[in-house]
Amino acid sequence: MGERAREGSGRMRPMKVRTHLLLLNLGSLAPLIVLAAAAGWMLATGAPVLAEHTIALIALATVGAVALSALLSLKLARRISEPLAWVTAAVKALTSSASVEMPGAIQVREIEEASRALADAINAARARETSLRRADRVKDEFFAMLSHELRNPLGALAAATQILGRIGAKDAAGNQAIEVVGRQVEQMTRLVEDLLDISRVTRGKLSLNRRPLNLAEVTEATLRAMQSAGRLDRHAVRLELSSAWVHADEARVAQIVSNLVGNALKFTPERGEITVRVQRDGETALLRVKDSGIGMSPELASRVFDLFVQGEQSRGAGGLGIGLTLVKHLAELQGGKAFAASAGLGHGSIFTVSMPVTEAGAAAQAKPAAKPLNRSPHKIVLIEDNEDARRTLMTALSMDGHEVFEAADGAAGIRTVNEVNPDVAIVDVGLPGLSGYQVAEKLRAAHGPDNIVLIALTGFGQPDSLRRAHEAGFDEYVTKPITPERLVRLMDVALAARARRRSSPSIPALRAPSASV
Known part of the structure; x- marks a missing residue:
């Protein structure tokens, strides 16, 4: 141990300190200090300079580590938040079909790869959207053609059945057969209409004409x-x-x-x-x-x-x-x-x-009383390319006393109308060559708005067909199949409307589709 100072002669002598200093742990010497004080001893303690430097270095390293951790945390947060913000913006751009640009600040390889994958997904989504739109147009065209091809024979059957009903059969069995054919034609017509309507409903293509x-x-x-x-x-x-x-x-x-x-x-x-x-x-x-x-x-x-x-x-x-x-x-x-x-x-x-x-x-609520319709015979031009439909409808109308002229295409129909100057022209809109819409436009240009009643006869039944018929100048628009009786009622209504227009020109020509006439 080091030098100890003793108390002698009633006074304290100073302790001689040598070149090396005793290093003691103050915590462990606490009991010794108390004992030394009681015994009259003096105890000196100290710490070497090297230990002080070590403590300072440890403190400095701790502060530096904290600062470095803060910087790394901030950098990491930016690397996480910036890609997330970009991904959010990219998703918004994707939903609005806008382009997506890579931010220059993001250099992480994984983010760049993700951006390329997202861009590919956007392009694929746009391609799918274009394909779906094209497929939707094809569906519209298919259902329009299906409607036309199914309604044409049904129209001919309906007219033929009505002719047979008027002529009558030779016996009860024949009349019963005619009734069966008529009912089945009606059933087929309802099935076709329901099938086409459900296809329009599911594709959001069905239009409504709502009123009280x-x-x-x-x-x-x-x-x-x-x-x-x-x-x-x-x-x-x-x-x-x-x-x-x-x-x-x-x-x-x-x-x-x-x-x-x-x-x-x-x-x-x-x-x-x-x-x-x-x-x-x-x-x-x-x-x-x-x-x-x-x-x-x-x-x-x-x-x-x-x-x-x-x-x-x-x-x-x-x-x-x-x-x-x-x-x-x-x-x-x-x-x-x-x-x-x-x-x-x-x-x-x-x-x-x-x-x-x-x-x-x-x-x-206040509906005017319906006036009796004029049932006088009319001069009619029937322009229809389907021979069975044209012949049966022509026969049925002739049986009602009307004078009917026929044409199988648009050009022949225009010539016939110009020659005979009819009261009514019934025009199938799906004609070969000149369409029924083009025929109506030419007839309106040649004969004016009120000299001839134009009735559009169509098997398409698409919502856009009514608009096109109105623009072409048709007075009425009706979808097949239609019975001759209904067609006669429709002609009477259209002729009465023409008479009212002549006395009051502000009345529009085309009404809503007359499928229920």
Whole structure:
């Protein structure tokens, strides 16, 4: 140990310090200090310069490490946040079909690779979008052509059936066969219309002509038409109708009624009961069709409005399983809903369509009394390239006393019109060579707006066709198949409208499509 100083003679002598200093841990010497003080000893402690330097270096290193960590954290945060911000901007650009540019500040290889992959994805998405648009146009063209090709023979069949009905058969069996053909033509027509309509609905191509109308009146008119066609003869159909005004498309509401009642007829045995009710329930108009037919299981009732759905017990009844799907979509397009319920197999079914009510104005309720139509014979030019359709329709119109001239193409039709100066020209818009629209434009230019009634006869039925017909100068537009009787009524309406236009020129020429005339 080092030198110790002793107390002697009653006074303290200074301690002689040598060249080396005792290094002690103050914490461990605390008890010794106390003892030394009690014994009169003096204790000196110290720390070497090297230890002080070591402590300082450790402190400096600690501060430097903290600062370096902060810088690295900031750098890392920027490397994370900048790519995320760029990815967010890239996603926004992708959704708006805008271009994506790489920021120059991001040099990380992985981010650059991700940007290239994202750019490739954007280009692929744009290519898919272009392909889908092209495919959608092809679908439109396909359905338009399918509509035309199916409606043309149906139109010829409808006209031929009506001719046979007027002539009559030699015996009851022949007349019964004519009735069967007529019913099947109507059934085929409904199937074609439903198929084309559901394709338009699912692609968002169906247009509506909505206005205030009385749901009860449309329902009654639809059922009377079904009764006239003999569709209600084998069942007991009861009507419970009260006024309920809705803002809807009349033709589409009639289609809803026809499909619901047709469904009830299909699945209700002969002499079964069908109740059709229209009522207002608060702010909702309800159309309800209840039948005493075969009913549905709960599982089928939950999906009966899905496309192509048919119950096992209903497959023998025929159909494509699209009528109720169309009901649901048509109701929803007009702000309504469709529901189905059944107590089970053998207990009948209830189908309900709800639509928001509208307050009908006085103008909508006050309908002027219809004037009797002029049934005098007309001079008619029929321009139709389908020979069967042209000949049957020409024969049927001639049987009504009209003088009919025919033409198989647009150029011949224009020459015939110029030669005979008819009251009415019925023009198929799908003519070879000059289209029906071009024929109408040339006839309007040559004969003026009101000298000849022009009726567009088409198998296409596309929404754009009505606009094109209006621009070409047609007075009326009707889709095939159309019976000669309906066509005569349409001509009478168009001729009456022409007479009113001559006395009041502000009345527009073309009305809404006359498929329900």
